[in-house]
Amino acid sequence: MNQKSKDVFKVYPIGYVRNTGERFYIELDKKVIPAMKQLEHFSHLQMLCWFHEQDNKEGRQMLKDIPPYKGAPETGVFASRSPARPNPISLGTVVMVHVDTKIGVIDLAYTDAHDGTPVIDLKPYMPICDRARKVRMPEWLSHWPEWIPEGDFDPEEYGFIMEEY
Amino acid sequence: MNQKSKDVFKVYPIGYVRNTGERFYIELDKKVIPAMKQLEHFSHLQMLCWFHEQDNKEGRQMLKDIPPYKGAPETGVFASRSPARPNPISLGTVVMVHVDTKIGVIDLAYTDAHDGTPVIDLKPYMPICDRARKVRMPEWLSHWPEWIPEGDFDPEEYGFIMEEY
Numbered sequence: 027m028n029q030k031s032k033d034v035f036k037v038y039p040i041g042y043v044r045n046t047g048e049r050f051y052i053e054l055d056k057k058v059i060p061a062m063k064q065l066e067h068f069s070h071l072q073m074l075c076w077f078h079e080q081d082n083k084e085g086r087q088m089l090k091d092i093p094p095y096k097g098a099p100e101t102g103v104f105a106s107r108s109p110a111r112p113n114p115i116s117l118g119t120v121v122m123v124h125v126d127t128k129i130g131v132i133d134l135a136y137t138d139a140h141d142g143t144p145v146i147d148l149k150p151y152m153p154i155c156d157r158a159r160k161v162r163m164p165e166w167l168s169h170w171p172e173w174i175p176e177g178d179f180d181p182e183e184y185g186f187i188m189e190e191y
Numbered sequence: 192m193n194q195k196s197k198d199v200f201k202v203y204p205i206g207y208v209r210n211t212g213e214r215f216y217i218e219l220d221k222k223v224i225p226a227m228k229q230l231e232h233f234s235h236l237q238m239l240c241w242f243h244e245q246d247n248k249e250g251r252q253m254l255k256d257i258p259p260y261k262g263a264p265e266t267g268v269f270a271s272r273s274p275a276r277p278n279p280i281s282l283g284t285v286v287m288v289h290v291d292t293k294i295g296v297i298d299l300a301y302t303d304a305h306d307g308t309p310v311i312d313l314k315p316y317m318p319i320c321d322r323a324r325k326v327r328m329p330e331w332l333s334h335w336p337e338w339i340p341e342g343d344f345d346p347e348e349y350g351f352i353m354e355e356y
Contacts, residue, residue: 033309035202035241037278040269058277060254063267067329071269072282074239076200089225102228104205104236104313107320112223113202115312117237117282119323144198147280148269152332155272157322158284159338164232167317173324 039144041130043075043137050137052145054130061148065132066125070151073137076144077114085110096185097166116143119151119174204309206295208240208302215302217310219295226313230297231290235316238302241309242279250275261350262331281308284316284339 040061041054052073054062065071080086088110090102103111121135132148163170170184182188205226206219217238219227230236245251253275255267268276286300297313328335335349347353 033204035204035243035246035309035311037200037202037280039198039200040277058254058269061267061269061277063255063265064270064329065267067327068270069325069327070323074278074280074282078200081200089223090228100228102226102230104223104226105229105233105315107314107317111312112205112226113239113311115202115239115280117239117314117320119321144200146200146278147276149272149282150270150328151323151326152272152328152335153323153326153337154335154339155282156284157326157338158235158316158318159341160234161316161318161322162232162234163315163317164229170317170319172318173322174319176324 037076037146039076039146040148041145043139043141043143043145045137045139045141050134052132052134052148054132054145056130059127059130062125062127062130062132065122065127065148065150068150069121071120071122071132072149072151072156073116073118073120073139073145074147074149075116075118075139076146077109077116078142078144079140080110080114085114086112094187095166096187099166115146119156202241202311204241204311205313206310208304208306208308208310210302210304210306210308215299217297217299217313219297219310221295224292224295227290227292227295227297230287230292230313230315233315234286236285236287236297237314237316237321238281238283238285238304238310239312239314240281240283240304241311242274242281243307243309244305245275245279250279251277259352260331261352264331280311284321
């Protein structure tokens with residue numbers, strides 16, 4: 027759009043997700059360890075990653091798709107959490123279970139990010155910034171939980187179609 | 192870190208924030224209008240922008256700072272919402288007041304993003320992904336509101352130091 031349409035911004039990994047299937051952690055680049063200071067006082071992070079598996083022409087040109095939810099219509103990627111999108115950035119709220127500022131490792135309760143996924147930013151979860159009260163959702167998602175699940179959770183009970191994920 | 196430390200990812204604007212001081216809106220690139228489909232069924236967006244004013248060597252090397260909150264200690268940028276950080280990406284939850292899929296314009300109730308700020312991604316706000324229940328915060332932030340403010344809000348009442356912002 028207009029004069030700025032050729033802007034391009036450079037994003038570098040600040041670390042990588044490690045996911046063994048049992049242990050979930052962020053391994054930060056040693057250079058950015060000072061940026062962890064005070065992190066242990068927070069419980070949750072907003073973790074931004076790069077969906078590197080979607081960083082290709084096909085993924086970045088994907089503008090619409092049918093989400094893997096029962097009854098979902100064709101939906102634009104800005105109205106879905108699709109990993110394929112013009113800038114393949116993921117956003118996930120994660121629970122920190124241990125912060126080691128000596129070696130730059132943050133253990134998480136869980137993440138579905140794949141092993142080796144580049145992490146591009148971390149922000150503390152702050153209710154004043156992140157917790158919205160009166161939220162409206164489309165009808166086909168209106169029965170989903172009101173909070174991030176804290177324990178066992180079976181998305182298939184809510185109509186999530188696992189094989190299409 | 193390790194073999195991947197030279198990765199660099201390319202991010203393109205999908206549009207720009209327009210902020211007249213009275214009207215706040217996102218003007219999307221015409222090419223990505225199809226990605227808006229179904230957006231009108233949601234109330235809130237997770238808006239990711241590029242803090243273009245911090246996209247310089249000094250801003251990107253900033254790893255610690257003293258946040259503009261009364262009593263805040265020196266804090267790493269991954270434990271704060273500082274605009275200066277290795278990848279100057281902003282994350283803000285915004286309320287949509289009107290969605291025009293013909294011209295690619297999304298009117299917002301409010302944003303503090305400056306006029307001309309590049310928008311790099313939009314995601315629907317979904318409680319199952321974004322609304323965390325049991326959140327722990329550092330002592331110096333523990334008196335802040337439990338929700339994103341919906342009406343008039345004076346951050347100075349909470350110890351926000353406006354002149355340092």
